Amino acid sequence: MNQPQGLIGRRSFLKKSGGSALALAAAPATARPPVNDRVVVGLIGVGVRGRDHHLRKLLRNPRAQIGAICDVDRNHRDLAAGMVAGQTQRKPLVYSDFRALLERKDIDGVVISTPDHWHSIIAIQAMEAGKDVYCEKPLSLFIEEGRRMVTVARQYGSVVEVGSQQRSDWRFRQAVRLVRENRVGRLTRITAHLGNPGTTEGAFIHPGEWEPVGTPPAELDWNMWLGPAPYKDYSPNRCHFEFRYYLDHSGGRITDWGAHHNDIAQWALGMDESGPVQIDGQGIFNKSGPYDYAGFLRVRYQYANGVELLCENEGGNGVRFEGADGWIFVSRMTLEASNPEILKAPVAGVDTSAYDERNRNEEIPGTDDHHNNWFDCIRSRQRCVADIETGHRSATVCHLGNISMRLGRALEWDPAKEEFASDTTANLLKGKPFRAPWRL
Amino acid sequence: MPAINPAVTQWIGQMGDRDQVVAYFAYHSLEEEVFKVSRPGQTAAQAALAKVLGEALTAEAKPGAGTPGSASFRNNAFLTAAAQQMPEPLHPVRVRTGLARLLGYLSNETAVPFLARALGDLDARETARQALEGNPSERATDALIAALDSPGPDFCAGVIHSLAKRNRAKAAAALRKAARDPQAEIRIAALQGLANIPEPAHDGIIAEATLAASPNERRTAHVARARLAANLQSAGNGPAAERIYRAILAADSPEPQKKAARLALRL
Numbered sequence: 001m002n003q004p005q006g007l008i009g010r011r012s013f014l015k016k017s018g019g020s021a022l023a024l025a026a027a028p029a030t031a032r033p034p035v036n037d038r039v040v041v042g043l044i045g046v047g048v049r050g051r052d053h054h055l056r057k058l059l060r061n062p063r064a065q066i067g068a069i070c071d072v073d074r075n076h077r078d079l080a081a082g083m084v085a086g087q088t089q090r091k092p093l094v095y096s097d098f099r100a101l102l103e104r105k106d107i108d109g110v111v112i113s114t115p116d117h118w119h120s121i122i123a124i125q126a127m128e129a130g131k132d133v134y135c136e137k138p139l140s141l142f143i144e145e146g147r148r149m150v151t152v153a154r155q156y157g158s159v160v161e162v163g164s165q166q167r168s169d170w171r172f173r174q175a176v177r178l179v180r181e182n183r184v185g186r187l188t189r190i191t192a193h194l195g196n197p198g199t200t201e202g203a204f205i206h207p208g209e210w211e212p213v214g215t216p217p218a219e220l221d222w223n224m225w226l227g228p229a230p231y232k233d234y235s236p237n238r239c240h241f242e243f244r245y246y247l248d249h250s251g252g253r254i255t256d257w258g259a260h261h262n263d264i265a266q267w268a269l270g271m272d273e274s275g276p277v278q279i280d281g282q283g284i285f286n287k288s289g290p291y292d293y294a295g296f297l298r299v300r301y302q303y304a305n306g307v308e309l310l311c312e313n314e315g316g317n318g319v320r321f322e323g324a325d326g327w328i329f330v331s332r333m334t335l336e337a338s339n340p341e342i343l344k345a346p347v348a349g350v351d352t353s354a355y356d357e358r359n360r361n362e363e364i365p366g367t368d369d370h371h372n373n374w375f376d377c378i379r380s381r382q383r384c385v386a387d388i389e390t391g392h393r394s395a396t397v398c399h400l401g402n403i404s405m406r407l408g409r410a411l412e413w414d415p416a417k418e419e420f421a422s423d424t425t426a427n428l429l430k431g432k433p434f435r436a437p438w439r440l
Numbered sequence: 441m442p443a444i445n446p447a448v449t450q451w452i453g454q455m456g457d458r459d460q461v462v463a464y465f466a467y468h469s470l471e472e473e474v475f476k477v478s479r480p481g482q483t484a485a486q487a488a489l490a491k492v493l494g495e496a497l498t499a500e501a502k503p504g505a506g507t508p509g510s511a512s513f514r515n516n517a518f519l520t521a522a523a524q525q526m527p528e529p530l531h532p533v534r535v536r537t538g539l540a541r542l543l544g545y546l547s548n549e550t551a552v553p554f555l556a557r558a559l560g561d562l563d564a565r566e567t568a569r570q571a572l573e574g575n576p577s578e579r580a581t582d583a584l585i586a587a588l589d590s591p592g593p594d595f596c597a598g599v600i601h602s603l604a605k606r607n608r609a610k611a612a613a614a615l616r617k618a619a620r621d622p623q624a625e626i627r628i629a630a631l632q633g634l635a636n637i638p639e640p641a642h643d644g645i646i647a648e649a650t651l652a653a654s655p656n657e658r659r660t661a662h663v664a665r666a667r668l669a670a671n672l673q674s675a676g677n678g679p680a681a682e683r684i685y686r687a688i689l690a691a692d693s694p695e696p697q698k699k700a701a702r703l704a705l706r707l
Contacts, residue, residue: 128663130696155670156696157703210460230541230567289464407475425478428547433570436598437625439632 039375040067042107044098044122046080047240049136050113055080057367059087063375067107070095074219096221098122102129109378112136115243116250117229120145121438127158132378136163137259138251139391143399144431146392147418148440153388161374161384162391164263168373169366172264175330179268183342185325189308192261193315194253198333202314203253204295207286208245211235228434237290245291252293253313255398261319263394265309268321272390275397275415276301276309283405299401311401403429442485444492445473452496456532467538474542487550490543494554497539499530536564544571551575556583566595573602581606585614597629604633612637619645628660635664638675642668643684666697
C-alpha cells in the first residue's frame with residue numbers, strides 16, 4: 001500500500017528532519033538554536049487565535065523568533081507586542097498594514113490568523129514577497145481563491161502549512177493510517193461530526209443578537225478589517241471572533257470544524273489532490289439574522305470510489321470511519337474502534353508514544369508538532385504535512401457543502417476541472433468579486 | 441412570462457426597513473428566491489425575476505418625493521455634489537446594493553442594462569460593478585469599459601480588475617490604455633490586470649513600469665511580470681513565458697521573482 005502523503009512514521013520523520021524533532025522533544029525550552037538557524041516569523045492577525053494560540057506557542061518554541069506583529073486593531077497589536085516584550089525583553093516592530101510587514105527583508109515566514117476573507121490576498125502577497133506561509137484554516141473563503149493560492153505557491157516554491165493541525169496529532173495520524181491499511185475492511189462511509197467537542201451533542205449556534213450599527217472604536221481600522229469583503233457598517237458582533245458566522249467573512253460551522261474533520265476524511269480517502277463528485281447539502285439558515293450561516297447542516301458527499309462522506313453538526317465532535325469489518329472513531333480526545341484489537345495491532349512505521357508524550361499537555365493537540373513541521377519544511381523545502389494543495393482541497397469540500405446548502409439543490413462536481421456540471425450560479429459561487437481596490 | 445412570486449415586491453420594499461430583522465428577512469428571502477429560480481433550465485423565470493429586481497434597482501423617485509434614508513453614505517462634499525446631479529432613486533441605498541448583488545447571482549443578459557445603469561449610481565456602483573464581473577455577456581464588458589471614465593481611482597481599479605477576468609480583446613485594449621493613465625492607482629491596477637491576460641505583448645508595458653519612479657509601481661510591475669509569464673505558460677505559450685523569465689533574471693528584479701524564474705526555467 002502506498003504511504004499516505006505526508007503521513008510518515010516517526011523514525012522517518014526524524015530522519016527527514018535531521019533529528020531535530022527528537023532534539024526538540026528532549027531540549028529544555030531555553031536551549032535556543034543559533035540565531036541564524038531560527039525562523040524569523042511575522043504574525044499577521046493577532047486576535048484570539050493569533051495571539052493566544054500561535055504567538056504564545058511560538059514564543060516558547062526555540063526555533064522561532066518573532067520579528068513583527070501586524071493587526072488592524074491597536075488593542076490586539078499592543079497586547080501581542082507586550083507578550084513578545086515580556087518574554088524576550090525586545091519590543092517587536094508592529095504594523096497596522098500587512099503590506100508594510102511584507103516589505104521587511106528579515107522576515108522568513110508569516111503566520112496568517114486573520115478572518116477568512118483576508119487569507120488569500122495576504123498569503124499571495126506574502127509568497128510574492130518571498131515569504132513562507134502558515135495560514136489558518138480554512139485556507140480560503142472561496143474555491144477560486146484556493147486554486148490561485150496553490151498556483152502562486154508552486155510558482156514561487158513557497159512552503160505553506162495550512163493550520164489543520166489535526167494532521168500533526170497522533171490520534172488522527174494513527175486513525176488515518178489504520179483506515180488506509182483496511183483495518184475496518186473496505187471503507188464505505190465516513191461521518192464528520194461537527195458538534196460540540198467532548199459531548200454527543202450537536203452544535204446549533206444561536207443566530208446572534210442584533211446590535212445597532214455604529215462608529216467603529218478608535219483602535220480599529222474598520223475599512224481595513226473589511227478589506228475585500230462587501231462594505232457593511234460597523235457592528236461589534238460582526239468582527240473579531242464572530243466573523244465566522246457571516247458568509248461574507250467565513251463559512252460557518254462547516255468551514256470552521258469542517259476544515260478539520262473533512263480534511264481528515266480527505267486524507268484517509270487519499271483524496272488530497274481531488275474531492276467528491278456529488279454533493280447534496282441540507283442546511284437551515286436562520287431567517288432573522290444577524291448570523292447568516294447554516295445553523296443546522298447535513299451534507300452528503302459522494303466520492304468516485306463509492307465512499308460516502310456525511311458531514312453534520314450533530315453527534316458530538318470527531319470523525320467516524322465505517323467499513324465492512326468495523327469502525328474507528330477519532331477525536332482530539334479519543335481513538336476508539338468497534339473492536340479494540342483494531343487499534344492494538346501494530347502499524348508499520350508509526351511509533352505513537354513520542355507524539356502522545358508531546359501532545360499530552362497541549363490544549364489543542366498537535367500544534368507544536370505542526371509548527372515544527374512548518375519549520376522543518378522551511379529548512380528542507382519539502383511540502384508540509386498540511387500542504388497548500390491539500391488545504392485547498394479540504395476547504396473546497398466545505399465550500400461545496402455551503403454552495404449546495406445555499407442553492408438548495410444537489411450538485412455534480414468535477415474535481416479535476418474544479419467545475420460544477422451545467423450550473424451557472426453554482427459556478428459563480430466558486431468565487432466572489434473583491435471590494436475595490438483589492439484583487440486576487 | 442413566468443409568474444413571479446408575489447412576495448418579491450414586498451421583500452424589495454422591506455429590504456430598506458429600519459428594523460434590521462425585517463430588512464434581513466427580506467434580503468434573505470429574496471436571495472432564496474433567486475437561488476431557487478437559478479436552477480439550470482429556468483431561463484425564462486430567471487429573466488423575469490431579473491427584470492423585476494433590475495427595475496427596482498434603477499427606479500427613480502417622483503420629483504419632490506424625497507428619498508428615505510439614501511444619504512447615509514454621502515458623507516463628503518464631492519459625493520454629495522455629484523449625487524445632486526443624479527436622478528433621485530426610489531429606493532434607499534441598502535435596497536439598491538442588495539438588488540445589485542442579487543442580480544449578480546442571476547448573471548443573465550436581462551440583468552445587464554440595469555446593472556450598467558447602476559454603474560452611474562454613486563452609492564450602488566461598486567456592487568453593480570461586482571455583479572457585472574461574473575456576467576459573461578458582451579454587453580457587460582462594454583458597460584465595464586465605459587465605466588472606466590467614472591470618477592474615483594478606487595472604483596476604476598475595481599473595474600480594471602473585473603475587466604482583467606474577461607479574456608477578450610477589447611477588455612485587454614482597455615487595460616493597455618489604462619496602463620498609461622495619469623493616476624498611479626489606475627496604472628497599478630492595469631499592470632496587475634494585464635498580467636492576467638496571457639498576451640506576450642503585455643510584457644513590454646509591464647517591463648517599462650519596472651523602471652517607474654514610484655517604488656510601489658515598480659514592485660507591482662515586477663510581480664505582474666512573473667505572473668504574466670506563469671499565465672502564458674499555463675495558456676500553452678511556453679516560449680513567450682521563457683523569454684519573460686529570462687528577462688526577469690537579466691534585469692534588476694527582486695529576489696522572489698528571480699527565484700520564480702529560476703524554478704520555472706529549472707536552473
